[in-house]
Amino acid sequence: MKQSQRFPARASPFRLTCGIRSAVAAAFDAAEEALGPLTTLVNNAAGNFIVRAEDLSPNGWRAVVGIVLDGTFFCSRELGRRVSSRGGDNAQIVNLVASYAWTGGPGTVHSAAAKAGVVNLTRTLAVEWAQHGIRVNAIAPGPIDTEETRTRLWPTEELREQLLRRIPLRRFGREDEVAHACAYLVSDFAGYVTGDVLTLDGGAWLEQGMFTD
Secondary structure, three states, rough: OOOOOOOOOOOOOOOOOOOOOHHHHHHHHHHHHHOOOOOOEEEOOOOOOOOOHHHHOOOHHHHHHHHHHHHHHHHHHHHHHHHOOOOOOOOEEEEEEOHHHHHHHOOOHHHHHHHHHHHHHHHHHHHHHHHHEEEEEEEOOOOOHHHHHHHOOOHHHHHHHHOOOOOOOOOOOOOOOOOHHHHHHHHHHHOOOOOOOEEEOOOHOOOOOOOOO
């Protein structure tokens, strides 16, 4: 996807098994055949399930870390190699993480550890690949109101209200707000932003301090 305007003209999804290096390379080949040289990557693959740390199986740990951390690295490395082989370019990567990467959260030891790794990966690559013209940033969405989250995370009105009380803005995020944040980070408007993590959670990660109704 060439970025010839302040905002990219279009984005195209390509399915791949991000934790398998050969599958990543093949997917990038297919994307470049269809679109030309790639300059923008959004790493949005994730795997998660709620489980106590003492009950987490080795396979469960490896599956989540493989998708979240390994997959983000393999995809990022593939873009980095291609951009650097062209002598550098105006390129950008956005990684999707979560605020529990730095706060922690019960039942998310595998996912939180993997996403914490992605946060550090983001900052490390931002410094290492700046010489190639590649910016690397991340977005940490909080509770986003979707059909799946309504079904799996707050299926009852009681749970919904309990969670809303912990969000200073007193509402859930919208999918389009995540998309807009991503569009900003890959655009020329964020041309001097790299190595940053944009938190998009209505202030929930701040734990409100003395906030009261």
